[in-house]
Amino acid sequence: MIVLRFCPLCGNAVKPENKFCRNCGASLRPDLSGTDEAASPQRLLSGRFPRVSLSGIPSRNSLIAVAGLVIIILVIISIGYPLLMVPGTTAIAGTLSSPATVQSPAGGPGDYPGGSYVIVETEEPTPLPATEPLITATTIIPKTPVTTLQTTVQVTKSVFCAADRLACNNTCIDRRTDNNNCGYCNNSCPTGTYCLNGNCALTCSAGQASCIDGCFDLLTNPRHCGSCQNSCPAGLICSAGRCDSPVTPMPVPQ
Known part of the structure; x- marks a missing residue:
């Protein structure tokens, strides 16, 4: 006697070993639906099929939300996976811990039934030195008296002289009669002489x-x-x- 199974959703005949309906894709597992039971030939001939409840079928909006959530999870995994694969680092709660120390067992790799194992060693926290009360010291630096020096800066102005005068030492002179600039600048006549027409002459x-x-x-x-x-x-x-x-x-x- 051949026992036939029917899809609880579309009523299509399915093989007993199938888990999903090939016609509509509905699940044929007994734990998801109470209507998945073998149909007898009498029920098949009478045209009566198991009633199907549509309350357990998710709506279209729910399927879209689930698909979006799955896509977000896949994006997060694709971003975080390279960080998890960096050699020598272990990502825990979004932070990178120090490299773990891998040691072989004392008897060698072949002595451990599992083939190999990993020992994670963590460094002990460094003890903080004993704190002492801080002493605030105030250093008083005496101010050095500032000495003000007055400097006189002489500004030389350009002197413009007449045509018959000569500019010497910022002064206009007559080189024909000036005993200190006789004939040209800084030409002083010796004692007993005087400047006459630009020449030092004797005093007569x-x-x-x-x-x-x-x-x-x-x-x-x-x-x-x-x-x-x-x-x-x-x-x-x-x-x-x-x-x-x-x-x-x-x-x-x-």
């Missing part, structure tokens, strides 16, 4: 003029007649500062 007594080569009477000196270095021609004399012929004819040098 009254009635004499100072020339380069000495003091002379410009009214009568034929070499400096009327002015220094003005020599009268041969045969002429200097009279009143002019070169004139003598009253008595003078012999002409042969």
Whole structure:
């Protein structure tokens, strides 16, 4: 006698060894449905099939929620799996612990019935040194008196002089008559001389003029007649500062 089974959901005939209906995919396990019982030929001929309760079938929204939850779990596992596979680290509650020490048993790998085992050694916490009350020390550093030095800075301004003047030592001078800058800057005339037309000349007594080569009477000196270095021609004399012929004819040098 052949015993047939029927799907509690669609009524399709199934083999006794099948766990799911090949027509609708419903579970055929007795622990999930109380209606999964063998059908006799009389029940098959009469057309009566087991009643199926649809209250245990999950709704579409529930299936979508379950699928979304499964996807989230798979994403979390794919992200955390590489961290779990890092050699020498063990992930516990989201934190990485120190590498575990792996030791073989004392008798060798072949002496342990399981083949191998792992001993996890943890370091003992380092004892904290005995604390002593802290002493707060205040160091007083005496202030060094600050000495203020006044420095005078001389600012040199540009001097613009007239055409007949010369700028020397930030001052406009007349180089023709300045005894300290006679002819050019810082050219001082020696004692007994003075600056005359840019040259240091001798200081002469009254009635004499100072020339380069000495003091002379410009009214009568034929070499400096009327002015220094003005020599009268041969045969002429200097009279009143002019070169004139003598009253008595003078012999002409042969």
